[in-house]
Amino acid sequence: MVRSFLRDTDLTPAEAAEVFELAHRYKKLRPAGVLDALRGQSWGLVFFKKSTRTRLSFEAGIYELGGHPMVLQADDLQISRGETVEDTAKIFGRFLHGIVVRTFEQDMVDTFAKYSGLPVVNALTDLLHPCQSYTDMFTMIEHFGKGSEDPECIRGKKFAFFGDTACNMAYSLALAGSMFGVDVALCGPEEFRPGRELDVLFDSAGLEKRYSFTSDPREAADGADVFYTDVWVSMGKESEKAERIKTMSPYQVNEKLVALGSKDSIFMHCLPAHSGEEVTEGVLRSEKSIVFDQAENRLHVQKAIVSWLVNKNRSLA
Ligand code: CP
Ligand code: NVA
Numbered sequence: 001m002v003r004s005f006l007r008d009t010d011l012t013p014a015e016a017a018e019v020f021e022l023a024h025r026y027k028k029l030r031p032a033g034v035l036d037a038l039r040g041q042s043w044g045l046v047f048f049k050k051s052t053r054t055r056l057s058f059e060a061g062i063y064e065l066g067g068h069p070m071v072l073q074a075d076d077l078q079i080s081r082g083e084t085v086e087d088t089a090k091i092f093g094r095f096l097h098g099i100v101v102r103t104f105e106q107d108m109v110d111t112f113a114k115y116s117g118l119p120v121v122n123a124l125t126d127l128l129h130p131c132q133s134y135t136d137m138f139t140m141i142e143h144f145g146k147g148s149e150d151p152e153c154i155r156g157k158k159f160a161f162f163g164d165t166a167c168n169m170a171y172s173l174a175l176a177g178s179m180f181g182v183d184v185a186l187c188g189p190e191e192f193r194p195g196r197e198l199d200v201l202f203d204s205a206g207l208e209k210r211y212s213f214t215s216d217p218r219e220a221a222d223g224a225d226v227f228y229t230d231v232w233v234s235m236g237k238e239s240e241k242a243e244r245i246k247t248m249s250p251y252q253v254n255e256k257l258v259a260l261g262s263k264d265s266i267f268m269h270c271l272p273a274h275s276g277e278e279v280t281e282g283v284l285r286s287e288k289s290i291v292f293d294q295a296e297n298r299l300h301v302q303k304a305i306v307s308w309l310v311n312k313n314r315s316l317a
Helices: 013-032 053-064 085-095 106-116 130-145 168-179 196-205 217-221 238-251 291-316
Strands: 042-047 068-073 098-102 120-122 158-162 183-187 211-214 226-229 266-269
Touching: 013 130, 013 168, 013 291, 042 053, 053 068, 053 291, 085 106, 098 106, 098 291, 106 120, 120 130, 120 291, 130 168, 130 266, 130 291, 158 168, 158 217, 168 183, 168 196, 168 211, 183 217, 266 291
Parallel strands: 042 068, 042 098, 098 120, 158 183, 158 226, 183 211, 226 266
Antiparallel strands: none
């Protein structure tokens, strides 16, 4: 069975720690130039949704590992004219060595993995964004560990996510946070509270839940070490824009809310940010904000995920 990265829980916490160790190494090694972990390999990067960070970091990252990244916008593939995902995956399997997919349904990334016979990486679905949540845990380790690189340094940290708690980022952060012993408070309106599918993800992985839900922003902010938010209107939800902005506005991360957190708290956001909506310009640009370190780390962590999968699959072959 080929190993893929479709859900945060596809790696055990010990395996995720191996990925982070590798990511620390890649970050330090970057000035040394192109590596050969993916020499001779072509990877397809398929996008059914827009992207800036994910596309740049995967395309640069696969090149830097010595591989050949092929960016494929879904509209350019026969899939947009009705070819099935199953047949597309089988065709990819005949030409390529790995696939990165950004799409709507989680089922599509699962189908790519099932029929291609290749390692597949989930680069965001409506359900999950595990490359981002792993990067966020790595960035927290970097920040709170102050050079130690030990994942234990984030255990017990109070992590507060505000806004749409039924979105891909909220779910992936609840899962990845629980893997590393982080206490994740998901805070948002009742109408956008996490659905049963999040508990199903925990239960099917046998992962202990370390997340809670509250609709009271003061409760979630109280003593928080990390303030995190994401756009209120995720890709694909544009028709609900007005309603979402109205319902979520009490959950904006602003100066008053951050003042309730710990003195050394930090602000994180997966980006793109909609300044003035989910976060104020003041918080986004404050000294507490580590959003651009977070964005840069996508490169190092995804290089580590891809090369970890390649090595693991070699050893299983
Ligand atoms: N955070 C993130 O995935 O950004 P993009 O949508 O720009 O890829
Ligand atoms: N929740 C957002 C994340 C963007 C990186 C979306 O799905 O659009």
